[in-house]
Amino acid sequence: MTEEHLRTRVSVPVLTRACETGADAGTDLFALVSAVPDAPHPDFAARAAIWRDQRAGLMSIAEAQRRSAAIGAMTAKAQGADGGQGRGGKAHPPAARPRHERPSPNDSRQYAQPMATTAARDDRLTPNAKAFLQVLRARCGKGRETSITKGTAGNIMARSTRTIRRYLVDLVRFGYVELEIRRSARGMHLGLTVKLTALVAPFYEEAKGLARWLAETPAAVFRPFEAVFDPKDKGVTLLSSKNQTQTISSFPSVGSAVTSRFAARGKLLRRIGARVVPTA
Template sequence: MVADRYRTPIGVPRPTLASRDGEGAGADLLSLLPAPDLAPHPDFAARVAIWRMQADGLISLAEAQRRSANIGRAAAVREARRLAPARPRHTRAEPNQSRQYARDMATTAARDDRLTPNAKAFLQVLRARCGKGRETTITKGTAGNIMARSTRTIRRYLVDLVRFGYVELAIAKNARGLHLGLTIRLTERVLPFYEEAKGLARWLAETPAALFRPFAGKALGLDRVTLLSSKNQTQTIHPPESSRPMARSRQAASEKLWKRGGASSMPDS
């Protein structure tokens, strides 16, 4: 009769509810289930914060819609880039044609093992942008387009260059105080030694005096000196501008007298 009353076999234990007094050998199966996560999703909480700001009048409706649409998009882009296969370096696009060139610069940064190769290349581009000066104004977006890198990567390059003393940064502002970009100034470690007065004086002091005799040399153990030739020196003395019209008038008068004298000395036919 018991087996007919219950469809569950007798050998399978049945769940029992514990009494309120704590007595009883059974346990409630619902208590063993994990508690549901009642915290909202981070994207939902971020959207709620955005629309709360719009309700308070801090941002416009269009701005709230734009911010709400962009939530979660950055994570999706990062995930797509992570799953995308890496493009081989030899298949990348070649750089645009340019007439930009870098002037003389020291090789200190090229030999600095603390800098990455791309940071050294970016320093060379900065040297080219400075031209004959030492400063240039640029934005991280423009630098990223030049180097085919992201603005975050350009920031890492600048942090390394500033940390090791190759560049100095300042924020470029307009008359109203708005930020226009970055003013990058090259330090003495980037410029050649002869563009700095101290470096040039140090080199002149360390160099032997024999190297500063341009017209002296030694050949076959005999000293010979190259003297300036008279053929290389122009001895023509040009009169000043004020005396040139007077000289021309005197020459014209002498020619006129010569012509008159020659005409009077000729026999009549």
């Protein structure tokens, strides 16, 4: 039993070398690590630095234990995810899927109301921001206001919430939308209220735009009855088969009835031998 307790493991040569070199009890054992031919493991060096700081009084024992355990957990996690890494153990981002191989959008009955092409011709906006503005116009319906969250918008556009935030920042900066935070009765944020500006709506929805268009349009365009009048005979209205129904006149039947009545009267006068006296 005594020999077993006094036997030193072969894998721990540091204490033996410290005694052989004549180092006293206060010598830092970590200073003798350089005598080992092989370099220490990075985790061992990190733990050694932590406990060196703890001995210097920079942290408590509990904090040192927590940091030391965290180093082992981080190493195990990195080794578990090292299957698809390249050389040197550096993780690479996943390769982007080609555009033609991406999934098609879900079926939807949503459609956009009439909108101006000002945003579509604005080079300051990205193509995806213009597409997002069209989606917002469709959500507004016949109005100009809708409620949405960045998470919902990200699911619709297949983008992250940070990307949706960039779209909204650009649309607000260039005057296409106005944002307002929706809050509950307790003041909690529930989402965003998006209001479309006049730059998105068509020109005829505003009185000023419609009046300007009527003033710029020549008067020759406003001829609502141009196809109804005959250019040869001015003032004569022509019948159209599209908006007029063809009616069968009853005058021939009336004329035949009148003729038969006068024929019967003449026949009666001839029988009695009387002469028909013409009336004035």
